[in-house]
Amino acid sequence: MAEREIVRMEGITKEFPGVRALSNVNLTVKKGEVHALVGENGAGKSTLIKILMGVYQKDKGRIFIEGREVNISNPLVAKEYGLGAVYQDITLAPHLSVGENFFLGKLPVKNGLIDWPTVFRVTDETLRKLDLNIDPRKRLKDLPVAQQEMVAIAKMIYEKVKLVIFDEPTALLTNEETQKLFQIINKLKKEGVGVIYISHRLEEIFGICDTVTVLKDGEKVATVPVSEVNEDRLISMMVGRDIKDIYSIKHYDTDEVVLEVKNLTREPRFRNINFKLYKGEILGMFGLVGSGRTDIVRCIFGADKADAGEIYVNGVKQSLNSPIDAIKAGIGFLPEDRKLQGLALQLPVMTNTNIVIYGDISKFGVIDGREEKVRTNKYVKELNIKTPTIYQKVKKLSGGNQQKVVVSKWLNAESKIFIFDEPTVGVDVGAKLEIYKLFENLTSQGASIILISSYLPEVMGLAKRILVMYEGNCTGIVNRNEVTDEDVLRLASGLSIEGNNCMQEGIR
Amino acid sequence: MSVNTKTKTTLIKGKSLSEGTILIVFLVLFALLSLAVDGFLTANNLSNLVRQTSINGVIALGMTFVIVSAGIDLSVGSVVGFSGMFAAILMTQAGINPVFSIIMALIAGTLVGLLNGILIYDGKVPPFIATLGTMTVFRGVIMLISGARMVSGLPESFVNFAQTSILGMPSLFVVWVLMILISSFIMAKTRFGRNIYAIGSNTEAARLSGINIRTNMYMIYGYSALMSSIAGIMLVSRLANGIPTAGGGYELDAIAAAVIGGASLNGAEGSIIGTVVGAMLMSTLRNAGDLLGIDPFILQILIGALIVAAVLIDQVKKQNK
Numbered sequence: 001m002a003e004r005e006i007v008r009m010e011g012i013t014k015e016f017p018g019v020r021a022l023s024n025v026n027l028t029v030k031k032g033e034v035h036a037l038v039g040e041n042g043a044g045k046s047t048l049i050k051i052l053m054g055v056y057q058k059d060k061g062r063i064f065i066e067g068r069e070v071n072i073s074n075p076l077v078a079k080e081y082g083l084g085a086v087y088q089d090i091t092l093a094p095h096l097s098v099g100e101n102f103f104l105g106k107l108p109v110k111n112g113l114i115d116w117p118t119v120f121r122v123t124d125e126t127l128r129k130l131d132l133n134i135d136p137r138k139r140l141k142d143l144p145v146a147q148q149e150m151v152a153i154a155k156m157i158y159e160k161v162k163l164v165i166f167d168e169p170t171a172l173l174t175n176e177e178t179q180k181l182f183q184i185i186n187k188l189k190k191e192g193v194g195v196i197y198i199s200h201r202l203e204e205i206f207g208i209c210d211t212v213t214v215l216k217d218g219e220k221v222a223t224v225p226v227s228e229v230n231e232d233r234l235i236s237m238m239v240g241r242d243i244k245d246i247y248s249i250k251h252y253d254t255d256e257v258v259l260e261v262k263n264l265t266r267e268p269r270f271r272n273i274n275f276k277l278y279k280g281e282i283l284g285m286f287g288l289v290g291s292g293r294t295d296i297v298r299c300i301f302g303a304d305k306a307d308a309g310e311i312y313v314n315g316v317k318q319s320l321n322s323p324i325d326a327i328k329a330g331i332g333f334l335p336e337d338r339k340l341q342g343l344a345l346q347l348p349v350m351t352n353t354n355i356v357i358y359g360d361i362s363k364f365g366v367i368d369g370r371e372e373k374v375r376t377n378k379y380v381k382e383l384n385i386k387t388p389t390i391y392q393k394v395k396k397l398s399g400g401n402q403q404k405v406v407v408s409k410w411l412n413a414e415s416k417i418f419i420f421d422e423p424t425v426g427v428d429v430g431a432k433l434e435i436y437k438l439f440e441n442l443t444s445q446g447a448s449i450i451l452i453s454s455y456l457p458e459v460m461g462l463a464k465r466i467l468v469m470y471e472g473n474c475t476g477i478v479n480r481n482e483v484t485d486e487d488v489l490r491l492a493s494g495l496s497i498e499g500n501n502c503m504q505e506g507i508r
Numbered sequence: 509m510s511v512n513t514k515t516k517t518t519l520i521k522g523k524s525l526s527e528g529t530i531l532i533v534f535l536v537l538f539a540l541l542s543l544a545v546d547g548f549l550t551a552n553n554l555s556n557l558v559r560q561t562s563i564n565g566v567i568a569l570g571m572t573f574v575i576v577s578a579g580i581d582l583s584v585g586s587v588v589g590f591s592g593m594f595a596a597i598l599m600t601q602a603g604i605n606p607v608f609s610i611i612m613a614l615i616a617g618t619l620v621g622l623l624n625g626i627l628i629y630d631g632k633v634p635p636f637i638a639t640l641g642t643m644t645v646f647r648g649v650i651m652l653i654s655g656a657r658m659v660s661g662l663p664e665s666f667v668n669f670a671q672t673s674i675l676g677m678p679s680l681f682v683v684w685v686l687m688i689l690i691s692s693f694i695m696a697k698t699r700f701g702r703n704i705y706a707i708g709s710n711t712e713a714a715r716l717s718g719i720n721i722r723t724n725m726y727m728i729y730g731y732s733a734l735m736s737s738i739a740g741i742m743l744v745s746r747l748a749n750g751i752p753t754a755g756g757g758y759e760l761d762a763i764a765a766a767v768i769g770g771a772s773l774n775g776a777e778g779s780i781i782g783t784v785v786g787a788m789l790m791s792t793l794r795n796a797g798d799l800l801g802i803d804p805f806i807l808q809i810l811i812g813a814l815i816v817a818a819v820l821i822d823q824v825k826k827q828n829k
Contacts (some may be wrong), residue, residue: 043535269692303716326717341716344709346776358699365698409717 001186012061082162094141247461264309285465332410400431570735578775588755591617592740596750621733632737659750
């Protein structure tokens, strides 16, 4: 493998009004190297990447591409130098076909008309080279997110990219899809493309990366070969302190049933779901994206209507026709996409915290302004929400703090059952720890939690019992002490496990 | 300093960039015109100015509710015409007393807003299309019930209202001020007000937070229609006749006032104060243009440019942040 460098960033410094986002950071990526960039949110990862991609301009420092100093004054320049990025949210045109997206802005023309045969042939060839079986005529938005991401990557490869930046590429992917992505990254590597890989999931870094650079508070902590560090060491470099076991929380489960779901069905999403949730328990819900996990909890929360089935809260049968009913029954829902479903981003922390309970603190529709403020301050303090004032717009807070604002809204509503759908997607290790701590806090006060996560270590680490979903069926409710990670993955892939006595009815 | 005032100022501060700018622009313009234009700063002209602004100003208040909720209401002009014409017909042809006629007309007009709400929430018709539809339908209704003819012979007490003064201020202006106070109060202090911003910012999050979107959508479009209906009554009183084409095109002035005042068509941004200043700014320009003898066509070009400039400046500021 040629040890030639593709990109070298030297002494990069960037200040924003009032904060030094980066100070004197170096980063070198070689041909065929997968270079991990890790650090907590706010450590400067995205600023560094944005400087490389021409979105921001550096204040100090130099950037070299293949040994030549360059000035990346805007994103187009970065593209011309062969730098490409796959962001969390796909930046393609969802309403156009895969082929059109491939040739966006430079569709081949023949006799004044678009040369569709060429568009689809070339697209198909490129996709096939990556072992991707995607119809180039399909509209992008009709593909699963993972395939959209693959299309974006394939497009860059077609454009002869030299360096690809992956920013949390697996956040929305299932385990299988992640494996597929890793295969593609390995292919890129073989072709001598450099990769910068940003992820909060450390085991991915150990799985795919060669080198890791750790950033903290805008400074480089270290650049080391991945083979020379372990997970604990990496985390302690990131947060600047030692962490024994990030999942070690106290459990407060009892045998008092707070929620019981019987034969819940919503075709075609899921069917015949039965489970109990106990007071103080954290119940894990694991399954691939699209296995029906989110659909189940949306039904329990009244956001969607079930075709059939019964839901009991504290032994009382509920008719949850809308979120209003569920909230009255003491259920709080923290949706997967907090930006799209959980928060009013343009509004202040105060409004978001009180949004559920304005009815309770209003007289004749007029809000008690003092109470509103008191409650907000209480939760900002209790949850350690980092915000300059309670009037700050939520969109200006970090991912972890945004998540806390969503939590504050349900604490404020005195919810007893918290449904967390992928609570730690896109938040850093420090914020994750705080969220786990919060779980401990909630359950110690008698609340119960349903935790949905695509991240197996998280589910296995935090929940004693795990409900596993596969294609709309519950394939088992397992006790973590009695099964291995592999067992759970097998259940989530529709395979049986040995001695599985927890298999439920309703499996086809 | 009480908690409430502090909250209020900060809330305003939170989204006041464009409002602050537009207020300064307005004050500077006002000062310049006072110094430079003969006959601008006279009691007569100012009373004329506020009377002109009041009717459009009332409509713009309701429009602000709608725009903050990330919607749009194109039907306001037709509601103005409809409620006014309805009241005029009740008073003349049906001989019903003015107070009762006005109440009936306000109810009828508000029902149009409810219809908008039903179309938009229950029918899932985009607000632009739904209200474009009701705008056209109700202009037709006006023509039908009036036979496309002017309705005259309104009771004197009713016609006089627009000409009288209350506490030394033109009565129409007093109505506007009253509506400004009510609307600001709703926006800043009530649960309904918070809900409007929440819906405008993120309807799905609002729904999942237990906000009844249906009720609130009905109320938002109902409120807009109520404001337009009040404006319709004011207009008939001022014109002393029910005129079939009255209110035509008013929707654009109302949208412009809100947008100049800092409201975003993407929702969750905008305030009553901003809209009031926006409305004042537009009518002041028109008034000064008349006094200076500027070609009305040129004036129209200037006002159009102002609308775009207000949004442009706002965008540039956002990008620089």
